[in-house]
Amino acid sequence: MINLSLKASEKERIIDQAKELPQIELRSDLVNDVENIANGVFSPLEGFFNNEDLELCLFEKRLSNDFPWTIPIILDISEERSKEIQEDDEIILHNKNGLLAVMKVDEKYKYDKQKLAQYVFGTTETNHPGVARVFTLGDVLIGGRIGLVNETKRQYEQYNLKPIETRILFKEKGWRTVVGFQTRNPPHIGHEYVQKTALTFTDGIFINPVIGKKKIGDFRDDVILASYEELMKHYYLKERAVMSILNFDMRYAGPREAIFHAIVRKNFGCSHIIIGRDHAGVGNYYDPYAAQDIFEEFPDLGIFPIFFKAFFYCKRCGGVANEKTCPHSETDHISFSGSKIRKLICDKKLPPEEIMRPEVAKLIICEENPFVSE
Amino acid sequence: MAEKKDDEKQRKKFTTVSIPTPLFRKVEERIKDTGFTSVSSYVTYVLREIVAEGEKEEEEHPFSEEDEERVKERLRRLGYLE
Numbered sequence: 001m002i003n004l005s006l007k008a009s010e011k012e013r014i015i016d017q018a019k020e021l022p023q024i025e026l027r028s029d030l031v032n033d034v035e036n037i038a039n040g041v042f043s044p045l046e047g048f049f050n051n052e053d054l055e056l057c058l059f060e061k062r063l064s065n066d067f068p069w070t071i072p073i074i075l076d077i078s079e080e081r082s083k084e085i086q087e088d089d090e091i092i093l094h095n096k097n098g099l100l101a102v103m104k105v106d107e108k109y110k111y112d113k114q115k116l117a118q119y120v121f122g123t124t125e126t127n128h129p130g131v132a133r134v135f136t137l138g139d140v141l142i143g144g145r146i147g148l149v150n151e152t153k154r155q156y157e158q159y160n161l162k163p164i165e166t167r168i169l170f171k172e173k174g175w176r177t178v179v180g181f182q183t184r185n186p187p188h189i190g191h192e193y194v195q196k197t198a199l200t201f202t203d204g205i206f207i208n209p210v211i212g213k214k215k216i217g218d219f220r221d222d223v224i225l226a227s228y229e230e231l232m233k234h235y236y237l238k239e240r241a242v243m244s245i246l247n248f249d250m251r252y253a254g255p256r257e258a259i260f261h262a263i264v265r266k267n268f269g270c271s272h273i274i275i276g277r278d279h280a281g282v283g284n285y286y287d288p289y290a291a292q293d294i295f296e297e298f299p300d301l302g303i304f305p306i307f308f309k310a311f312f313y314c315k316r317c318g319g320v321a322n323e324k325t326c327p328h329s330e331t332d333h334i335s336f337s338g339s340k341i342r343k344l345i346c347d348k349k350l351p352p353e354e355i356m357r358p359e360v361a362k363l364i365i366c367e368e369n370p371f372v373s374e
Numbered sequence: 375m376a377e378k379k380d381d382e383k384q385r386k387k388f389t390t391v392s393i394p395t396p397l398f399r400k401v402e403e404r405i406k407d408t409g410f411t412s413v414s415s416y417v418t419y420v421l422r423e424i425v426a427e428g429e430k431e432e433e434e435h436p437f438s439e440e441d442e443e444r445v446k447e448r449l450r451r452l453g454y455l456e
Binding site for chain 1 (some may be wrong): 394409419422423425426429430437441442445446448452453454455456
């Protein structure tokens with residue numbers, strides 16, 4: 001299991017020498033990446049990509065050690081800044097509070113942003129938020145192994161578990177099979193349905209909301225967490241469900257991100273992962289089931305996907321159903337449309353109980369603005 | 375698109391493994407009308423599956439007793455464990 005926290009003596013050496021070493025202040029997304037690498041969330045990575053890993057990731061969806069990997073984990077700097085950094089240098093990585101990590105620069109290289117965007121997102125349109133982000137990055141990348149000096153003090157500490165902690169937790173709970181659920185929204189009845197259906201076949205469920213920069217109009221992180229707390233308090237068995245967060249900025253890379261999400265959940269100790277319709281997608285950039293089809297390319301992921309079709313509430317069935325289980329017509333169906341739920345919430349109206357648990361709905365509409373606004 | 379293929383060609387690193395010709399022919403037959411474009415891609419797929427299975431079986435407890443106690447203490451403090 002990857003643990004790149006420096007030992008006390010090494011930490012002391014780095015702190016002593018830090019002032020003489022080149023320094024880089026990291027954006028919040030890179031701070032997340034550093035800690036995710038160091039704590040094994042991104043296992044088997046031990047640092048930021050060098051050029052070989054980047055190209056293999058783009059073209060082969062694998063690392064140079066043949067391990068499946070679909071989203072580049074890169075450290076970008078400006079051309080000007082790059083002149084001060086040489087290969088084999090030790091450099092200091094800062095967060096806004098101070099020294100975060102040390103990195104041994106293995107390689108400094110240029111990359112093609114158009115190509116990166118095309119391979120990862122399947123488009124170079126800057127309307128795609130992931131593509132837009134790529135074009136804001138610095139022109140030079142540096143790759144190399146990192147060593148964590150100080151962990152960042154985080155919001156939501158109680159939900160900030162590392163892979164070693166979730167793995168020990170699952171073991172202590174006696175869970176041999178655990179299904180991971182990736183989310184960036186408060187739960188509606190459809191989410192609860194897929195989670196509980198998957199839980200029927202596994203020992204436990206690991207609810208793992210993504211906390212980080214999101215699009216304007218997405219639900220705020222604190223609202224997502226509070227709504228899940230409410231759902232779990234009223235409708236889940238404490239001994240069967242665990243929630244912890246993933247500090248990561250969504251890339252909205254659809255199928256490639258689905259594989260990445262699966263690898264991360266495997267690292268947290270999950271045996272299964274739920275992959276729904278248009279997982280990690282945005283707009284109409286991806287076929288709704290591309291994020292499921294891509295799993296066929298990876299016989300060696302080490303985690304089993306559980307696929308779900310689109311689902312709805314059927315008034316005649318009296319419950320959640322999908323096209324495989326419900327013989328009734330569309331007029332009997334109520335969809336779990338995100339935009340419909342948002343509209344009701346904006347109008348301060350409670351979504352119907354067929355769509356959202358009243359405890360969750362009340363909590364959300366009590367917020368003046370539950371959405372990301374800038 | 376041509377550029378994409380060139381990129382892929384350049385980046386792939388391969389080595390040769392020999393298999394009996396009759397087996398090669400059988401595999402060729404088997405992969406007809408599947409998503410596999412060559413015997414090599416099929417063999418790679420199967421080998422990755424087998425190797426990953428073996429790695430899973432080899433996986434031991436990746437943490438020490440000391441780590442385990444320290445983690446359990448934090449999990450208790452946070453309310454995850456009684």
